[in-house]
């Protein structure tokens with residue numbers, strides 16, 4: 001048993017770490033309802049340039065699938081509503097689609113989710129009866145090729161599936177959709193697929209400015225909204241709306257279904273009446289959203305629960321119908337310049353990412369620990385860097401050149417910089433949950449030499465898979481997902497041995 005068990009343990013642990021043991025994630029929606037967008041290759045480069053690891057698309061366009069091949073970016077793809085009828089009627093339609101449109105690009109293109117239909121309850125045509133049968137056929141097609149565990153099947157909803165969202169504890173699904181939702185929720189529970197919902201505090205504010213404060217919608221509120229039934233305090237509307245879905249699921253006794261926010265965002269421009277659609281508000285919303293998510297705070301009803309959220313959208317889309325705001329949700333203009341500055345790492349200053357054309361500058365930078373960070377955060381970050389982060393921390397051990405000054409800031413600085421230089425000196429590699437800062441002055445002193453990019457590439461190659469997929473931004477707290485991840489690892493080992 002021993003060696004077999006160890007091997008299984010090692011591979012299970014690795015898989016489990018990669019699969020389960022990641023914190024909250026921030027992705028982006030790549031809508032293409034426009035006639036002036038850059039090619040998918042360019043869009044994929046833009047996404048990588050900004051260290052975005054999760055992308056949602058709305059179809060299975062071959063050029064897009066190819067563009068994200070071998071990028072490491074995880075893709076959520078979609079079956080459009082117009083295909084639901086065909087997919088629901090014949091298994092062979094789902095089989096053929098999978099075989100011709102997906103499998104040729106998989107796994108070079110990392111596809112993790114398939115959304116079968118989108119916000120069908122908002123559609124003027126009533127597609128709802130086709131959704132679950134189409135989902136079943138897609139799942140069956142995946143099962144036939146052994147991918148049903150790797151690719152999750154779900155569908156997206158608007159918040160309009162709720163008849164009530166306030167207070168969150170009274171969240172309830174609209175009973176008009178019961179015949180659609182019941183088999184759907186059973187499918188999700190049975191297949192451990194997430195409940196996907198598009199949540200827009202922007203609309204809640206726009207449509208009801210007298211009942212909702214802008215600050216509350218923008219995560220800037222200084223006062224809390226109290227749920228009178230639970231006593232829970234809500235500081236922002238997104239949390240309240242996510243929790244309304246949790247409670248609606250609980251009310252129907254679906255306690256195991258996770259929630260994924262497949263769209264949220266804020267428009268930077270709108271019609272004259274849409275006064276809140278400004279670049280400043282959009283920047284504030286998305287900046288605060290990213291910080292909130294990567295902080296792994298969870299929501300009041302589910303503290304520490306991992307949040308998976310996709311920002312809408314990558315580009316402004318000039319062919320979207322409706323009010324002006326509809327065409328101005330993008331973080332980037334079609335020429336790939338930023339609509340406003342946004343730091344995707346959530347680490348602090350919003351001026352890190354300004355232009356899409358970041359030419360690889362040859363100005364040397366180093367990454368050190370912020371002296372303002374708490375001792376505990378720094379120690380956690382230091383432990384992470386010297387452990388899962390694969391940094392050689394010999395130099396900060398007693399009697400080694402960087403041991404003095406013997407304090408956490410100094411030791412963390414040395415470790416952060418090593419990690420940063422070994423991982424491409426990108427902004428995200430100096431994130432460390434907001435405790436790392438980039439400097440352009442060499443921090444070396446006496447015999448303690450701080451590495452610069454390229455000065456030492458001898459990183460143990462065996463373990464780089466972990467360090468490159470688990471950026472520190474997602475590894476810094478010990479919320480509930482860590483426990484579920486440890487438990488998951490343990491169960492995996494038990495089930496495989």
Ligand SMILES: *[C@@H]1O[C@H](CO)[C@@H](O)[C@H](O)[C@H]1NC(C)=O
Pocket residue numbers: 126127128129176179
């Ligand atoms: C949609 O169609 C289904 C059956 O085809 C029906 O049960 C449901 O009430 C309809 N929903 C709406 C909103 O019309």
Ligand SMILES: *[C@@H]1O[C@H](CO)[C@@H](O)[C@H](O)[C@H]1NC(C)=O
Pocket residue numbers: 162163164174175176177
């Ligand atoms: C529930 O859905 C029906 C059908 O879409 C709609 O007419 C009704 O207004 C909704 N009820 C609530 C309370 O939102």
Ligand SMILES: *[C@@H]1O[C@H](CO)[C@@H](O)[C@H](O)[C@H]1NC(C)=O
Pocket residue numbers: 207208210211
């Ligand atoms: C605002 O809240 C009041 C009282 O809760 C409610 O009656 C009213 O319908 C709300 N207005 C809007 C536009 O939602």
Ligand SMILES: *[C@@H]1O[C@H](CO)[C@@H](O)[C@H](O)[C@H]1NC(C)=O
Pocket residue numbers: 291292295297
């Ligand atoms: C980050 O988490 C800490 C502790 O869990 C919490 O006090 C703080 O408000 C959170 N910050 C954000 C931006 O969510």
Ligand SMILES: *[C@@H]1O[C@H](CO)[C@@H](O)[C@H](O)[C@H]1NC(C)=O
Pocket residue numbers: 337355357
């Ligand atoms: C971005 O780079 C392209 C070609 O490399 C150039 O034509 C364009 O002007 C640049 N844009 C900005 C904003 O620097």
Ligand SMILES: *[C@@H]1O[C@H](CO)[C@@H](O)[C@H](O)[C@H]1NC(C)=O
Pocket residue numbers: 362363
């Ligand atoms: C960057 O490198 C190029 C060639 O390697 C050099 O000509 C240029 O002066 C450098 N720029 C800076 C800012 O160091």
Ligand SMILES: *[C@@H]1O[C@H](CO)[C@@H](O)[C@H](O)[C@H]1NC(C)=O
Pocket residue numbers: 392455456457458
């Ligand atoms: C590179 O790292 C190895 C061990 O990790 C060390 O022995 C060597 O001195 C380092 N080289 C430089 C140039 O820092």
Ligand SMILES: *[C@@H]1O[C@H](CO)[C@@H](O)[C@H](O)[C@H]1NC(C)=O
Pocket residue numbers: 460461462
């Ligand atoms: C990787 O692991 C193997 C087996 O454990 C070991 O022989 C090798 O030295 C390790 N390091 C590298 C860099 O491959």
